[in-house]
Amino acid sequence: MYRVHDLCLSFPDRSAKPLIGRAPRNDVLKNVSFTIEAGSVVGIVGGSGSGKSTLGRAMLRLLEPDTGTISFRGQDITHLSEAELRPLRRKFQMIFQDPMSSLNPRRRVGGIIAGPLRLHGVENVGRRVAEALDMVGLPQNFAQRYPHELSGGQRQRVGIARAIALRPNFILADEIVSGLDVSSQAQVLNLLGDLVRDLGLTLAFISHDLSVVRRLCSDIIVLHNGHIVEQGKTPDLFERPQAAYTRALLDAIPLPDPHQPWHGD
Structure with a gap:
């Protein structure tokens, strides 16, 4: 589904203001290489500033890399123009972290x-909207609601519905459960698992939370300071981590203390 090879990407250093010449650049991704097989669920994990969200946006060509190659279903998309990318965009979709900022507050859910x-010229739009709502477990009357009338979990389901309505091959989910409570997180993760199975999707799931990734993903890529420090099957990475950074991420997962008294109701 995806092949990324020696990907490098940098941004201008806005804090530097040279008197002569161009501003220096900060390297965000450094020689990143991996493949994502069709039908797999791959977790891309790392701490804040590791480059994982930048990597996701580069994969969908929301950002253009400096060097390296990105291939989607065998086609090199690294430097395609927006006009050349447009037919492909319905095949790879993104679910954003904050649904309140990614959903137009002035439009109803159906719109x-x-x-x-409509942008991609799909026919039977009303039917496809109804199908998408049904697939994410939202009632049909939600099509008439506005985003501010929904809970955080419901808004995230709308974001998922928008992504799957185009029937893509690949979806990138960027920290989509980080702002939800534990119950809503579990529901969204279960929903994604069902959609991957039922629709034959390939999914890349960006997260800083290894416990969430362990539940959903078959494979994991660990990023640190723009480098891939480890990648492999989820059970192997949890049981036999090779990189010191991976071990530090695993050690940071909070574990319940069996000796701590519970004060709940």
């Missing part, structure tokens, strides 16, 4: 889901 369908 939000219908927007990409």
Whole structure:
């Protein structure tokens, strides 16, 4: 589904203001290489500033790399123009971290889901909107609601519905459960697992939370300071981590203390 080879990406250093010449650049991704097989669920993990969200946006060509190659289903998309990318965009979709900022507050849910369908000239838009709502477990009357009338978990389901309505091959989910309570997190993770199975999706799931990734993902890529420090099957990485940074991430997972008294109701 995806092949990334020697990917490098940098941003201008806005804190530097040279009197002569161009501002120096900060390297965010450094010689990143990996493959994502069709039908797999791959976790991309790392701490804040590791480059994982930048990597996700580069994969979908929301950012253009400096060097390296990105291939989607065998096609090199590294430097395609926006016009060349447009037919491909319905095949790879993104679910954003904050649904309140990614959903137009002035549009009803039905219009939000219908927007990409109309943009890509899809027929039977009303039926496709209804199907998408049904697949994410939202009632049909939610099509008439506005984002501010929904809970955080419901808004995230709308974001998922918008992504799957185009029937893509690949979805990138960027920290989509980080702002939800534990119950809503579990529901969204279960939903993603069901959609991967039922729709034959390939999923890349960006997160800083290894406990969440362990539940959902078959494979894990660990990023640190723009480098891949480790990648492999989820059970192997949890049981036999090779990189010191991976071990530090695993050690940071909070574990319940069996000797701590519970003060709940």
